Amino acid sequence: MxxxxxxxxxxxxxxxxxxxxxxxxxxxxxxxxxxxxxxxxxxxxxxxxxxxxxxxxxxxxxxxxxxxxxxxxxxxxxxxxxxxxxxxxxxxxxxxxxxxxxxxxxxxxxxxxxxxxxxxxxxxxxxxxxxxxxARPSAESNAKSIAVLPFVNMSADKEQDYFSDGLSEELLNQLAQIPQLRVIARTSSFSFKGKEVDVSAIAKALNVANVLEGSVRKSANTLRITAQLVRTSDSSHLWSQTYDREMSDVFKVQDEISRDVVAALKVKLLPSQQPTNLQHTSNTEAYEQVLIGKEARKHGGYEAFQRALIAFQRAVDLDPNYANAYAGLAQAQGFAADFSKTPAERAAEIKKAFANADKAIALAPDLATAYWVRGLLRHRLSWDWKGAQADFKQAAALDPNDVETFNYSQALFFSGHQSEAFAMDRKATTLDPLSPEAWNVLGWHHAFAGQYAEAKTALQRALELSPDAPWSAFLLGYVALKEGKPDQAAEYFRRAPGAFSLAGLAMVEYTLGHERESQRALAALKEKYAVGFAYQIAQASAWRGDKDGAFEWFEHAYDQHDAGMYRLRYDPMLESLR
Structure with a gap:
């Protein structure tokens, strides 16, 4: 035919x-x-x-x-x-x-x-x-809710803030183990540090019925810890106690305070639900180094992570069986890999990070943080997404009220389980309502789902809580660019850090028709950040319509195991390649 x-x-x-x-x-x-x-x-x-x-x-x-x-x-x-x-x-x-x-x-x-x-x-x-x-549970209807405020450092050495903050955080973590309690996460509770704020105002901001506050005085090898539990509805003291102890008893006194608080709240516990300290060490000097490392890590950036690395390494040297120290060291090494100057140096840092995460789990199979850190490494650095989900799931099972375990929501979102991811994001903003990071992640997921109105609501809330938050500004730049508002996007991108600022400006200038300025920003991005930020270079190239250049840099990103690659499927800036 x-x-x-x-x-x-x-x-x-x-x-x-x-x-x-x-x-x-x-x-x-x-x-x-x-x-x-x-x-x-x-x-x-x-x-x-x-x-x-x-x-x-x-x-x-x-x-x-x-x-x-x-x-x-x-x-x-x-x-x-x-x-x-x-x-x-x-x-x-x-x-x-x-x-x-x-x-x-x-x-x-x-x-x-x-x-x-x-x-x-x-x-x-x-x-x-x-x-x-x-719609969070009201303080009146949920009497078993509590915020642990940072204990005041009353020591002669004002540099001991890390110790009083660390002790407060450990108490918070122990109370969060109890399923009958709703415990506000650290970021929100500690946002009141150094501020003269009435208990009723704290209750309104955090939506809690009780506040635990106190002070720490550390002198040589002795401790004096004063703690008091305040009911927020009428500012009455439900319980207060002063503990004079040797430094060697710091873990025992934390357990004691937690049990006393639980008793004062009249929470009935099963024998298996007694709050316990999960530091897994008896070496108080190593414990102090872990607190120093955690405090340094909170500041972010290269120098902060270098200080954290040194502190966690000292803790490991002081106690080679200290699981928390290995977990902290692994996390710091994982982030340090992003600042490596060569692929070989990056690979070496990643290998050390995984070894230390595995060591932490081997030493303490019940330590949620260890699984969370290894999940983070698998998710960001080795692209073992199934393994990452398994680790995050185990971390959440061991400590369901630890907001850090909600990194599981990112693993869920970028593997196609968006409904579950949003549910976890909303739980994070409930347990940590004053955390810019919690709102930032929620906004990030809305942006990548194409829900730009919801993304702006969450990201602007993050900026309200932390006006200098660079990641929220960067994501708002994304949203503005997708909404056809390049001038507004440029303002946000200029507030973003290093490579992200250059990538954003390369896209904005191209959108505005400023080819020379766009090319200049892209050239600076390639010159300064070819290692560790290949994904951002590919992203900017794709937006500029350079498909060959985009795929070339995606190959570099793949070779470097760039942490951005797991977002490839949902990145709204890559629509020209789909």
Whole structure:
């Protein structure tokens, strides 16, 4: 059969019309499934499955149209229909009308979705984000809620703040082990450090019924710890106690204070629920080095992580069986890898980080932090995402109220489980409502899901809490750029750190038509940050329309095991490559 006759036969048998009808019907079905199914809480895989099934059904439908013809007496094989019995032309005309009708329906539904449903969905999501603030359990209805404020350093040496803060944090961690208590996370509780704030104001900001506060006086080998539990509704003291101890008893006194607080709150515990110290050392000097390392790590940046590395290494040297020290050292080494000057140096840091994380788990299989650190390393550096999810899941099981374990939400989000990720993000903003990082992660996920209104709500909240937060500014730059507001994006990108600022400005200047300025920013990015930030170079290249350059730098990012690669599937800045 020559091509002309074959095409004529396709038209006679209405195969072309069937293909058109199938495609417009599939378009309408996919539109409806994509908008209505999420409203009924359908899992993410359901709309994807419908698309796959519809695609798979196309060829069988056209083959069926070729092989069979609809006649007044029913379906018959085409070769069995005599020419005088065929009603194919009439069927074709009916199919034409049906195609037009379905196209009109698809267009009408598209307009309805954009004009009516989309604004409603966006408004509902914004309301849900705002509601998560207002709908947290009330202090009145949840008397078993508590915030542990940083204990005041009363020592003669004012440099001992790290010790009083560390002791407060350990008490918080111990109380957070108790499932009957809702314990506000460190970032929010410690935001009141050094401020003269009334207990009622703290209660309103954190939505808690109780506050634990106190002071620490450390002199040589002696400790005096004063603690008091305050009910926020009337500022009355439920309990107070002073503990005079030797420094060698610091872990015992932490256990003692935790148990006394639980008793004062009248929380009934099972024998297995007694709060216990998870430091896994008896060496108080090593413990102090871990506190110093944690304090340094909170400041971020290269110098801070170098100080943390030194402190954690000293702790390991003082107590080679100290699991917390190995976990802290592993985390610091993992971040130090980002500042490596060569791929070989980076690989060596990563190898050491994994070895120390494994050591921490081997020494203390019940230490949530150890699993969290190894999960972070697997997620960011080795791309073992299944292994990372397993570690994060174990960390969350061991300490479900530790906000740090909510890095699990990032693993969930970027592996396609967005609903569960958002649920964890909202829990994080409930347990740590004054944490810029918690709101930042929520905003980040909304941005990568294309929910820009919700992203701005969360990210602006993060900036309110920390006006100098560079990551929130950077992500707001992303959102502004995607919304077609390059001038606003430029303001945000200028507040972002190093490589991220240059990548953002390269994209903004290109959008504004300033090719020379864009090229200059990209050249500086390549010169200064070729190792460790290849993903950002690829990202900027993609935005500029340089697909070859983007894929070249993605190859570099792959070779370097760049931490950004796990975002590849959802990055909104890479739409030109999809």
């Amino acid at each position: 020559n091509p002309h006759n074959f095409f004529s036969e396709l038209k006679r048998r209405n195969v072309v019309r069937m293909a058109g009808l199938y495609l417009v019907g599939a378009l309408l079905l996919v539109q409806i499934a994509g908008t209505l199914l999420p409203m009924f809480g359908a899992p993410d895989w359901v709309p994807r499955t419908i698309v796959i099934l519809v695609a798979l059904g196309f060829f069988p439908a056209t083959i069926f149209a070729w092989a069979f013809e609809l006649t007044p007496s029913g379906l018959k094989r085409d070769e069995e229909v005599k020419p005088e019995e065929s009603i194919a032309p009439q069927t074709g005309r009916r199919m034409n009308r049906l195609i037009i009708a379905v196209l009109v329906l698809a267009l009408a539904y598209f307009c309805f979705d954009k004009i009516v449903l989309t604004p409603r969905r966006e408004a509902a999501l914004v309301a849900a984000t705002e509601k998560s603030l207002a």
